[in-house]
Amino acid sequence: xxxxxxxxxxxxxxxxxxxxxxxxxxxxxxxxxxxxxxxxxxxxxxxxxxxxxxxxxxxxxxxxxxxxxxxxxxxxxxxxxxxxxxxxxxxxxxxxxxxxxxxxxxxxx
Amino acid sequence: xxxxxxxxxxxxxxxxxxxxxxxxxxxxxxxxxxxxxxxxxxxxxxxxxxxxxxxxxxxxxxxxxxxxxxxxxxxxxxxxxxxxxxxxxxxxxxxxxxxxxxxxxxxxx
Numbered sequence: 001x002x003x004x005x006x007x008x009x010x011x012x013x014x015x016x017x018x019x020x021x022x023x024x025x026x027x028x029x030x031x032x033x034x035x036x037x038x039x040x041x042x043x044x045x046x047x048x049x050x051x052x053x054x055x056x057x058x059x060x061x062x063x064x065x066x067x068x069x070x071x072x073x074x075x076x077x078x079x080x081x082x083x084x085x086x087x088x089x090x091x092x093x094x095x096x097x098x099x100x101x102x103x104x105x106x107x108x109x
Numbered sequence: 110x111x112x113x114x115x116x117x118x119x120x121x122x123x124x125x126x127x128x129x130x131x132x133x134x135x136x137x138x139x140x141x142x143x144x145x146x147x148x149x150x151x152x153x154x155x156x157x158x159x160x161x162x163x164x165x166x167x168x169x170x171x172x173x174x175x176x177x178x179x180x181x182x183x184x185x186x187x188x189x190x191x192x193x194x195x196x197x198x199x200x201x202x203x204x205x206x207x208x209x210x211x212x213x214x215x216x217x218x
Contacts, residue, residue: 006129006168006206016127016210018172020115020160051129051168055162059115061170063127089129090216097115097217099123108206109198 006050007065012046012103015066015082023058030092037084044078046071056095064105072100116158116174119210123157124175130205133168141202142193149189155180167203174212181209 023030041047046067054060066072075081088096132139150156155176163169175181184190197205 005133006204009208012208016125016208017115018212019125019126020172023116051170053162053164053168058184059162061160061162061172063129063170085155094218095115095218097215099121099125099212099215100120101212103127103208105207109202109205 007051009048009065009103009106013104015025015072016067016101016103017033017064017066017072018064018099018101019064019096020099021060021062022090022094023054023060023069024094028091033084033087034093037081039077041075046076047075069100078093116160118157118174118212118215121214123212124181125210125212126173126175126181127210128171128173128205129208130169130171131164131201131203133201137200138196142196142201146190146193149187150184153180153184153187154183154198178209183205187213 012057038052041050042065046064048067050062050064052060052062065074076085147159147161150159150173156172157176159171159173161169161171177183185194
């Protein structure tokens with residue numbers, strides 16, 4: 001997934017889905033699907049933005065921001081996203097952790 | 110900051126401090142201070158772990174995990190950390206956003 005840089009989020013509260021992952025070797029269709037998923041997520045109601053960084057060692061952190069839990073649940077249940085999740089589990093990720101968190105406060109430089 | 114990989118966190122709830130940043134050019138003492146801050150944070154009461162990735166374009170995401178808000182507040186007020194924060198603002202970061210979030214649920218591969 002390309003680096004999406006900074007996300008302009010509204011005043012809290014809102015939700016963050018923190019996805020920490022370690023990729024397997026080789027692309028195996030990952031990049032195209034990752035780009036497609038970001039594009040699709042961006043069109044979901046309640047989507048606020050995404051920040052994503054992957055280091056040289058294959059460990060990455062992707063955080064998507066959402067208005068509320070309902071919007072997170074809807075995106076998780078999206079049929080094309082479910083296919084991607086299954087591929088991710090089977091093929092693209094050695095390991096991952098998903099954490100769903102409520103952003104209570106935020107400040108910038 | 111070096112990549113700290115995956116953090117083993119307890120069952121939610123706990124807190125995440127999400128720090129998204131863009132570095133300035135050059136080290137300027139950053140790496141040594143970042144290492145020291147991770148070491149110091151690790152010794153704070155309530156610290157649960159840290160995950161940190163920086164991409165080739167200088168954008169990074171560092172997430173520290175904490176038992177509760179009190180432990181976050183104590184670390185923010187730590188005098189050596191306050192010096193580091195001031196340097197960060199003035200010298201090391203072009204831009205940053207800090208988000209404090211309560212992790213409500215989590216699952217792994």
